[in-house]
Amino acid sequence: MHTAGIKKPFKPLLASYGGGHAQIIAALTHALIARGAEPYLVGFTTARDFFTKSGLNPNSILCMENPDTEVYSGIIPYLSSFLKDQQHPNILPRETEAYFKIGFFDLIREHGFPEARKLLDSHGRKAFKPVRAMEEFLTRTAPDCVVTTTSPRFEHALLKAARKLGIPSIAVSDLFLLNEREWILEGGYAEHLTVLNRQVADDLYNAGLRGTEIHITGNPAFDSLSPLPEDQEKRAKLRTQLEIGKNSKLILWPSPAVTSTPLYSKQLLSPSQVSAAFEELCADQPSFSYMLRPHPNAPYGLPTGAEKGFLDPGLSPRDALVISDIVCVELSTMGLQAALYGLPVICVGFAKEAIYPQYGLAKAASSIKEAIAILKAKAYSSPLRSGDMPEPGTATQAIVDLIYEIGTR
Numbered sequence: 001m002h003t004a005g006i007k008k009p010f011k012p013l014l015a016s017y018g019g020g021h022a023q024i025i026a027a028l029t030h031a032l033i034a035r036g037a038e039p040y041l042v043g044f045t046t047a048r049d050f051f052t053k054s055g056l057n058p059n060s061i062l063c064m065e066n067p068d069t070e071v072y073s074g075i076i077p078y079l080s081s082f083l084k085d086q087q088h089p090n091i092l093p094r095e096t097e098a099y100f101k102i103g104f105f106d107l108i109r110e111h112g113f114p115e116a117r118k119l120l121d122s123h124g125r126k127a128f129k130p131v132r133a134m135e136e137f138l139t140r141t142a143p144d145c146v147v148t149t150t151s152p153r154f155e156h157a158l159l160k161a162a163r164k165l166g167i168p169s170i171a172v173s174d175l176f177l178l179n180e181r182e183w184i185l186e187g188g189y190a191e192h193l194t195v196l197n198r199q200v201a202d203d204l205y206n207a208g209l210r211g212t213e214i215h216i217t218g219n220p221a222f223d224s225l226s227p228l229p230e231d232q233e234k235r236a237k238l239r240t241q242l243e244i245g246k247n248s249k250l251i252l253w254p255s256p257a258v259t260s261t262p263l264y265s266k267q268l269l270s271p272s273q274v275s276a277a278f279e280e281l282c283a284d285q286p287s288f289s290y291m292l293r294p295h296p297n298a299p300y301g302l303p304t305g306a307e308k309g310f311l312d313p314g315l316s317p318r319d320a321l322v323i324s325d326i327v328c329v330e331l332s333t334m335g336l337q338a339a340l341y342g343l344p345v346i347c348v349g350f351a352k353e354a355i356y357p358q359y360g361l362a363k364a365a366s367s368i369k370e371a372i373a374i375l376k377a378k379a380y381s382s383p384l385r386s387g388d389m390p391e392p393g394t395a396t397q398a399i400v401d402l403i404y405e406i407g408t409r
Contacts, residue, residue: 018046
């Protein structure tokens with residue numbers, strides 16, 4: 001059989017956790033498939049369900065388990081106390097078990113059982129960074145390159161493992177990389193890092209990042225944010241379905257992925273606190289209504305007393321923006337997404353940490369009380385554009401070009 005001239009299919013490996021990072025990897029995967037690649041896609045936690053609903057065919061964390069499953073037999077009884085508290089409607093119990101088995105087994109191999117147990121007891125799953133397990137996984141799958149986002153734990157471990165094995169790697173960032181710098185700067189990170197704008201690139205270089213080439217591309221999850229001609233028709237249809245009044249000003253509250261912020265001194269608002277504040281606003285000015293959008297990693301129900309508000313019924317991020325008039329937000333990627341789409345944004349309590357308000361992309365409110373005052377006075381406006389950031393619509397293509405460039409050398 002003659003094989004000369006047969007072109008080998010390009011097989012990049014892509015992986016991420018859920019939330020906004022899964023949107024990034026989904027956009028890249030669709031674009032790679034359209035270009036003829038055969039990506040190997042892995043969805044951690046809620047990402048696997050998100051990828052499936054996005055029309056992709058992801059692998060779950062189960063594909064990363066050691067083929068010799070007997071290696072885990074001695075640790076499963078110890079993990080049972082952790083697993084019972086890790087239930088999520090979009091994560092299968094066996095996926096959660098595999099996640100903990102892989103992470104804890106690597107801790108044992110690195111530190112020994114007594115120390116690994118202390119680390120897990122103290123830090124839970126945040127103790128995981130299974131580089132050795134990821135080396136074994138990459139050796140079995142032999143991808144042409146590895147692409148993740150800038151998340152910690154398993155994604156970080158994949159990038160470090162790829163670097164150790166000499167496999168080309170790219171970390172794709174979403175926002176301003178304030179928290180992520182802890183592991184990005186520790187050494188042995190991805191060969192390539194894509195960032196949102198020039199400021200992030202300069203800040204990382206000034207902080208000491210070396211050995212990783214930085215590319216200013218923007219965020220693929222934002223590529224769909226340019227307003228489209230059909231948006232008005234879709235807005236009218238969705239608002240009718242959700243029984244939102246034609247003249248009602250809908251406030252979107254996209255909740256963060258966490259319920260507390262150990263990295264900051266300030267506390268996040270609970271859904272009940274947010275709802276109570278908006279109920280007061282709606283009672284004073286009935287033209288307002290509001291929609292609470294739980295993060296997929298931190299679901300909750302509609303708070304008691306929410307008469308003028310409702311929960312997001314499962315809209316895509318873009319559709320949630322299409323039907324909304326104003327966005328109030330603490331710490332969520334959707335704040336910046338809303339600004340890039342052109343909606344007025346009020347950043348509540350965390351304007352300094354979110355950073356984008358300093359670009360004229362949002363109005364800052366020190367508290368939910370101040371945000372309500374801004375809404376009552378209608379002292380909000382559409383955001384200004386920043387020339388420091390690539391226009392939405394270009395990031396996916398730029399990063400796919402980079403993936404091909406480094407993965408097909």
